[in-house]
Amino acid sequence: MTDPSVPTGIVITGLSHDYTPRAGTRVRALEDVSLTVATGSFHALLGPSGCGKSTLLYCIGGFLPVQTGSIRTDRGLVTDPGPDRGVVFQNFALFPWKTVLQNILYGIGKRGIRGAEARDRAQHFIDLVHLTGFEASFPGQLSGGMQQRAALARTLAAEPDILLMDEPFGALDAQTRRIMQEELLGIWRQTRQTVVFVTHDVAEAVYLSDAISVMSARPGRIRRTLSAGFNRAADPAVFKRPDFTEQVELIWQMVRAEVDDARRPAPA
Amino acid sequence: MIGRIALRCSAFLVLLAGWEAANRLGLIRPFLLPPLTAVAARLVADVASGAFFLNAAVTLYRTLAGFALACVIGIPLGILISRRKLVGWFVEPIVSVGFPMPAIAFLPIFMLWFGVFDLSKIVMTGFSAVFTVIAAADAGTRGVERQLTWSAQSLGATRAELFRDVMLPAAMPQILTGLQVALPLALIVEVASEMLMGGTGLGGMMVNAENYADSVGVYAGIVEIALVGGIAVALMARLRRHLLRWHPEAAG
Ligand SMILES: Nc1ncnc2c1ncn2[C@@H]1O[C@H](COP(=O)(O)OP(=O)(O)O)[C@@H](O)[C@H]1O
Ligand SMILES: [Mg+2]
Numbered sequence: 001m002t003d004p005s006v007p008t009g010i011v012i013t014g015l016s017h018d019y020t021p022r023a024g025t026r027v028r029a030l031e032d033v034s035l036t037v038a039t040g041s042f043h044a045l046l047g048p049s050g051c052g053k054s055t056l057l058y059c060i061g062g063f064l065p066v067q068t069g070s071i072r073t074d075r076g077l078v079t080d081p082g083p084d085r086g087v088v089f090q091n092f093a094l095f096p097w098k099t100v101l102q103n104i105l106y107g108i109g110k111r112g113i114r115g116a117e118a119r120d121r122a123q124h125f126i127d128l129v130h131l132t133g134f135e136a137s138f139p140g141q142l143s144g145g146m147q148q149r150a151a152l153a154r155t156l157a158a159e160p161d162i163l164l165m166d167e168p169f170g171a172l173d174a175q176t177r178r179i180m181q182e183e184l185l186g187i188w189r190q191t192r193q194t195v196v197f198v199t200h201d202v203a204e205a206v207y208l209s210d211a212i213s214v215m216s217a218r219p220g221r222i223r224r225t226l227s228a229g230f231n232r233a234a235d236p237a238v239f240k241r242p243d244f245t246e247q248v249e250l251i252w253q254m255v256r257a258e259v260d261d262a263r264r265p266a267p268a
Numbered sequence: 269m270i271g272r273i274a275l276r277c278s279a280f281l282v283l284l285a286g287w288e289a290a291n292r293l294g295l296i297r298p299f300l301l302p303p304l305t306a307v308a309a310r311l312v313a314d315v316a317s318g319a320f321f322l323n324a325a326v327t328l329y330r331t332l333a334g335f336a337l338a339c340v341i342g343i344p345l346g347i348l349i350s351r352r353k354l355v356g357w358f359v360e361p362i363v364s365v366g367f368p369m370p371a372i373a374f375l376p377i378f379m380l381w382f383g384v385f386d387l388s389k390i391v392m393t394g395f396s397a398v399f400t401v402i403a404a405a406d407a408g409t410r411g412v413e414r415q416l417t418w419s420a421q422s423l424g425a426t427r428a429e430l431f432r433d434v435m436l437p438a439a440m441p442q443i444l445t446g447l448q449v450a451l452p453l454a455l456i457v458e459v460a461s462e463m464l465m466g467g468t469g470l471g472g473m474m475v476n477a478e479n480y481a482d483s484v485g486v487y488a489g490i491v492e493i494a495l496v497g498g499i500a501v502a503l504m505a506r507l508r509r510h511l512l513r514w515h516p517e518a519a520g
Contacts (some may be wrong), residue, residue, distance in 0.1 A: 063418045081421035097437040097514045106433075110424030138514040158423050259329035 007194045008074035008161045009086070010037040010060060015069035016219075017055050029055040031219035033069070038210075042188060042195045042231055044205035044212045048253065048259045052220025053198040057166050058099040061087050061198060073162065083110065086160030087128060092151040092166040094139040100126065100150045101135040107158030145176035156187070163195045169204070181207060185231055202252045206230060206244060212251060217258050224254065301482045310488040319473070324496050327469040331387055331458040331500075335451055342398045343443060345404020347435050363402050372460050379465070387453035389461045401464035404446020407438025441515055444508045446484065451504050455497050479506035481504025 017030040018100045029052040045053050058064045060071055062081040071078040073085075086107075094103050104122040113121065129149035139147050139241065148168060162231060168184075169177040187207060188195060199205050204213050206228050213225045228247065230238050238244050271363075281287075290296050291303040293424055298306075314320040348355040382388035386394075413434060419462055420434050462471025470493050477485025 058418075061418065061422060063414075063421075081418060083422060083424040085422055087422045089415045089419070091413075091415060093413065093419045095434070095437070097440070099514075106420070107423035126298065133499065140514060140516050154419075154423070160422070207413075 006074070006161055007192060009039040010035075010162065010195065010196070011035070011072045012056075012060070013072075014055070014184075015059060015071060016057060017052070017064065017067055019055075021041050032223050033220065033222055035213060035222050037196060038196055039074070040116040040192045041184075042197065042208055042209040044209040044228075045196065045198045045215060046162055046200065046202060046205045046212055046255060047209070047215030047220060048217050048255060049200055051217050053200075053215060053216045054166050056215075057087075057164050057196060057198050060162075061164050068214055075161070075211070083107065083158055084149065084160055085162045086155035086163055088148070088151050088163070088165045088168045089102065090170045092139070092147045092171075093146075094147060094151055094154065095158075096139050099136050099138055100131060100142070103139070104154045104157045107154060111158065127159040128156070129153040129183070132178060132208050143176075145172050145180065148172060150178065152184070152187075155259060156191070158230070160228060163193045165197045167200070168196055169201070182209065182236065185234070188231075189234070200255075202255060203248050206248050206251065207238065209237065214251065214254050214258070217261055218251065223258065226251065234250065262263040272474045284426065287423070288487070298483075299483050301363075302487055303508035305486050307487045307491065310484050311491060314488060322493055323468060323473050324492065327455075327458055327471065327493075328496065328500070330469070331388045331451075331455045333386075333391055333456065334395075335454045337390065337398055338401050338450060339447065341394075342401030343405045343436070346402040346407075346443075347409045347431060347439060349402070349406045349411045351431075360406075363399055363406075366394075367399040367403060371453065372457055372464075375461055375464060384465060384467075389458060389465070392461050393458045394419045395452045397454040399441070400446050400450040400453060404445050405439055408433050408442030408446075411442075412438040421471035441512060441517070444511065448501070448504050451500055452497060455493075455500060461491055489512070490497075501509065 008017075009202050012033055012035045015030055015033040016028070019027045021027070021226050028163045033056060047053055056114055058068060060078060062078050062085065066078065075082075075084055078085075095106065098106065104125055105118055108121050116185070123135075126135060126198060127149065129152055130145060132154065134142065134150075139150065142150065150170075152168070172180060181204060194230055197208060197209050208229060208231055209228045211225055214223045215221065216223050230241075230244055235241075240261065277343075287301070287306040290301065291298065303356050311320070345355065345359055349359055350356060371392070374395060375388075378388045378392050378395070382391055416438060417430050417434050420430055423432050458469070459471035459474075462469040463475045466475055470489055474486055474489030476487060477483075
């Protein structure tokens with residue numbers, strides 16, 4: 001249980017997902033999604049709001065049942081949630097009744113590590129996300145940015161093979177978001193985990209990712225997967241580089257086309 | 269803090285002053301409302317003889333035993349209602365019928381089953397409190413964000429561990445609200461059972477005084493019950509503040 005995480009790829013084949021609300025009609029959220037996330041790569045999912053990004057991520061997490069198709073990692077078929085796949089949610093989802101330290105100790109404890117060793121590990125990740133000094137604070141006493149750091153530390157401390165992030169910086173103000181993006185890249189360069197990162201912010205996707213998959217409006221399909229690669233050079237000024245802005249513009253046009261498609265009235 | 273307590277007490281002081289004045293002015297027959305001073309003297313005598321502590325201990329023991337029973341049964345059941353279909357199917361209708369029922373009506377049945385001593389009163393008290401506890405735990409669990417349980421699962425929690433690790437603490441604010449309602453309820457039903465069955469305890473002592481036409485004893489009993497109830501409720505509020513240190517309500 002305590003072996004260090006081994007990055008693993010993800011292969012999704014023919015995945016469709018329907019929601020059947022108790023009242024109302026069935027909604028097809030994902031349609032025939034096939035996607036390969038390379039081992040150790042940072043892969044962004046980009047698409048208009050409501051296109052099924054979260055649904056896809058929740059399926060990989062094992063939180064939603066796989067209805068049609070399959071999801072496979074190096075550990076086998078995904079059927080349930082498991083500590084090999086860590087998640088960071090947009091709303092942080094920290095345990096509000098636990099302190100920062102207790103939150104981070106939770107996953108460490110579940111791996112059977114206790115006492116001083118657990119404490120040292122937790123402290124390592126607290127320091128990594130710059131929350132030193134806030135160990136005893138409850139999440140409700142922290143700012144949004146600090147809560148998201150704590151959530152990130154909690155997930156990283158469990159040392160998952162795969163990191164699933166659902167618009168983790170979406171609830172943060174622009175400055176905090178920028179800082180968090182830089183820090184996430186810094187951490188990822190050390191851990192080299194496989195990351196699936198959901199966002200609707202094109203610049204964020206281009207800045208962080210090795211590969212970007214653009215999804216269509218609902219029902220979500222993978223429209224195209226492009227490679228980016230600005231993340232390999234630790235260059236904070238990359239946002240201003242012409243090749244960067246060009247790439248952002250190109251992908252933005254693709255996303256916009258999806259939004260426009262969705263707005264156009266269906267042919268009679 | 270001290271100012272607030274003084275403000276609260278001042279309401280009682282006005283009430284007590286009115287009581288004493290009514291007697292002094294001869295507005296009311298002493299048997300119907302004995303002078304405050306006589307009741308106070310009885311209270312002091314009860315405390316001095318230890319009778320107050322004995323009766324209060326008996327009443328509190330049965331109240332808390334019944335209350336604990338209601339918690340041990342009610343909290344897990346309430347959490348399971350919304351999480352396990354079978355439990356919900358069975359328990360929910362029973363709770364919705366049992367909740368508004370006057371629990372004390374079951375006293376003859378419990379006396380028949382559990383005798384006339386402590387056990388029947390404890391079961392009676394627990395029965396009266398358990399529906400409130402179940403309903404509170406159920407309501408608290410329903411509101412739990414699914415991302416919280418997902419987080420725990422992806423950190424390695426098993427489905428069984430979710431109850432202790434996520435459901436229980438997440439539902440705690442509402443559970444405690446339920447307990448704060450259930451505790452005075454349990455005390456009320458305990459005192460009522462004692463009054464109906466006689467014997468020891470604050471309620472038993474009161475009904476005893478009544479049988480001897482000792483109206484001072486009846487009033488002293490009321491004050492003693494109010495005192496015990498007030499302390500129990502205050503301690504419960506304290507427990508809430510301690511357990512919910514993390515909650516935004518604690519900041520205010
Ligand atoms: N629990 C649910 N019940 C019914 N429909 C849902 C549910 N969750 C999401 N949907 C629908 O599925 C679609 C995809 O949702 P989601 O995956 O959250 O999109 P995104 O994360 O890209 O904004 C949306 O149209 C949404 O309305
Ligand atoms: Mg979403």
